[in-house]
Amino acid sequence: MAVFIYKFGGTSIGSVERIKAVAKKIKQARDQGDDIVAVVSAMSGETDRLTSLAKEIQQQSIDREMDVLLSTGEQVTMSLLSMALIDLGCPACSYTGGQVRILTDSMHTKARIREIDDKNIKADLGKGNVVVVAGFQGIDDKGNITTLGRGGSDTTAVALAVALKADECHIYTDVDGVYTTDPRVEPKARRLKKITFEEMLEMASLGSKVLQIRAVEFAGKYNVTLRVLSSSFKEGSGTLITYEESQMERALISAIAFNRDEAKLTITGVPDLPGVASKILCPIADKNIEVDMIIQNIAADSTTDFTFTVHRNDYQKSKEVLEQVCRDLGAKQVTGDDSIVKISIVGVGMRSHAGIASNMFKVLADEGINIRMISTSEIKISVVVDEKYLELSVRALHKAFGLEKENV
Ligand code: ADP
Ligand code: ASP
Ligand code: MG
Numbered sequence: 001m002a003v004f005i006y007k008f009g010g011t012s013i014g015s016v017e018r019i020k021a022v023a024k025k026i027k028q029a030r031d032q033g034d035d036i037v038a039v040v041s042a043m044s045g046e047t048d049r050l051t052s053l054a055k056e057i058q059q060q061s062i063d064r065e066m067d068v069l070l071s072t073g074e075q076v077t078m079s080l081l082s083m084a085l086i087d088l089g090c091p092a093c094s095y096t097g098g099q100v101r102i103l104t105d106s107m108h109t110k111a112r113i114r115e116i117d118d119k120n121i122k123a124d125l126g127k128g129n130v131v132v133v134a135g136f137q138g139i140d141d142k143g144n145i146t147t148l149g150r151g152g153s154d155t156t157a158v159a160l161a162v163a164l165k166a167d168e169c170h171i172y173t174d175v176d177g178v179y180t181t182d183p184r185v186e187p188k189a190r191r192l193k194k195i196t197f198e199e200m201l202e203m204a205s206l207g208s209k210v211l212q213i214r215a216v217e218f219a220g221k222y223n224v225t226l227r228v229l230s231s232s233f234k235e236g237s238g239t240l241i242t243y244e245e246s247q248m249e250r251a252l253i254s255a256i257a258f259n260r261d262e263a264k265l266t267i268t269g270v271p272d273l274p275g276v277a278s279k280i281l282c283p284i285a286d287k288n289i290e291v292d293m294i295i296q297n298i299a300a301d302s303t304t305d306f307t308f309t310v311h312r313n314d315y316q317k318s319k320e321v322l323e324q325v326c327r328d329l330g331a332k333q334v335t336g337d338d339s340i341v342k343i344s345i346v347g348v349g350m351r352s353h354a355g356i357a358s359n360m361f362k363v364l365a366d367e368g369i370n371i372r373m374i375s376t377s378e379i380k381i382s383v384v385v386d387e388k389y390l391e392l393s394v395r396a397l398h399k400a401f402g403l404e405k406e407n408v
Contacts, residue, residue, distance in 0.1 A: 002167040007157035010044030012231030023084035042073025063108035074134035097137035104138035111146035116163035154215035176230035177239035180403040181256040207259025253347040263315035269332025344382040
């Protein structure tokens with residue numbers, strides 16, 4: 001008897017009809033003799049709705065209370081799915097993160113899982129029940145409810161797969177796998193039958209929301225068999241995330257990721273002295289703001305211009321901090337732009353090939369797209385461009401790197 005973790009995202013259980021369809025799918029698997037643990041997200045739009053309710057009450061949210069609020073979304077779907085299963089004659093039992101005892105640290109709204117107690121779930125599976133677990137939530141050692149960051153149900157599913165030594169972890173969502181880029185932006189995007197953990201990790205960290213980054217990290221670390229599949233249960237094996245690279249001739253580029261949540265800030269005329277970078281970035285870090293890309297340029301007058309990107313939600317806060325830094329350092333001025341996006345090409349194939357970056361820049365230049373920032377790693381090249389060029393850039397790169405063609 002195999003153990004499967006099935007995770008269902010917001011649209012997959014966004015209505016009573018969808019929940020009933022999911023229950024039917026789970027029952028079929030159960031009837032074949034497999035043990036099923038289902039992990040659910042909140043109904044689509046619910047986490048956003050709860051977030052905006054909180055914003056109507058307070059601009060600066062209190063993280064502990066946010067977690068109490070946000071965790072309710074998943075509590076609705078877990079109980080409804082359990083009811084739908086029981087209604088079909090399939091014994092089921094639902095659990096919140098705290099009831100399972102998914103122990104996390106106390107970093108409210110972005111907690112990390114420390115440990116999972118598998119006792120309750122195993123006992124239930126032993127009795128023949130399907131176990132339904134609320135995704136995205138846990139409990140800290142003081143009993144506070146925590147949440148795992150947006151998209152965190154993916155991480156709950158993978159962590160449960162590790163804890164229960166599941167045979168496979170299936171992420172059912174509104175696309176039938178991982179594509180060469182977001183099919184909402186490039187309809188010619190192609191589903192990948194396989195993608196390596198390394199590439200998937202880059203894609204998730206570069207903005208592809210199809211899997212939460214920590215879920216990929218966890219799955220890679222513990223070698224979980226992870227698949228992304230369609231929640232309309234259309235035939236097909238979705239995308240397998242694997243260590244194995246394709247046996248066939250590798251494509252140079254496997255996928256294009258993008259992130260609309262970026263903003264950039266520049267401080268100019270900074271005296272070029274040792275320790276300046278830390279004097280700029282430490283006050284930003286002290287405000288708990290994560291910095292992504294960083295560029296420093298020495299100007300002819302031997303002052304420095306320093307540019308970095310942050311999440312768009314942190315733009316205003318970062319600008320205020322930087323204006324203070326500007327005064328403290330006697331720098332010239334602070335400028336910023338919160339209508340930029342980051343576009344990245346990703347592929348383990350680029351490791352062994354030179355000239356990919358120049359190719360990428362030429363494609364963008366031919367479209368008249370100005371590149372504002374660049375960063376590279378072994379298997380990715382990222383550029384920052386104006387938001388209005390997002391679709392054009394993605395489609396031009398998708399075509400130029402031959403991603404429409406079948407190659408895996
Ligand atoms: P869920 O609610 O099921 O967790 P998400 O919205 O988090 O679903 O993730 C699925 C979405 O990810 C898709 O609808 C798609 O728009 C987006 N996406 C972004 N990049 C990709 C990609 N490379 N392949 C497939 N989907 C992608
Ligand atoms: N409901 C949460 C969110 O919308 C968690 C998840 O869906 O994975 O981010
Ligand atoms: Mg998601």
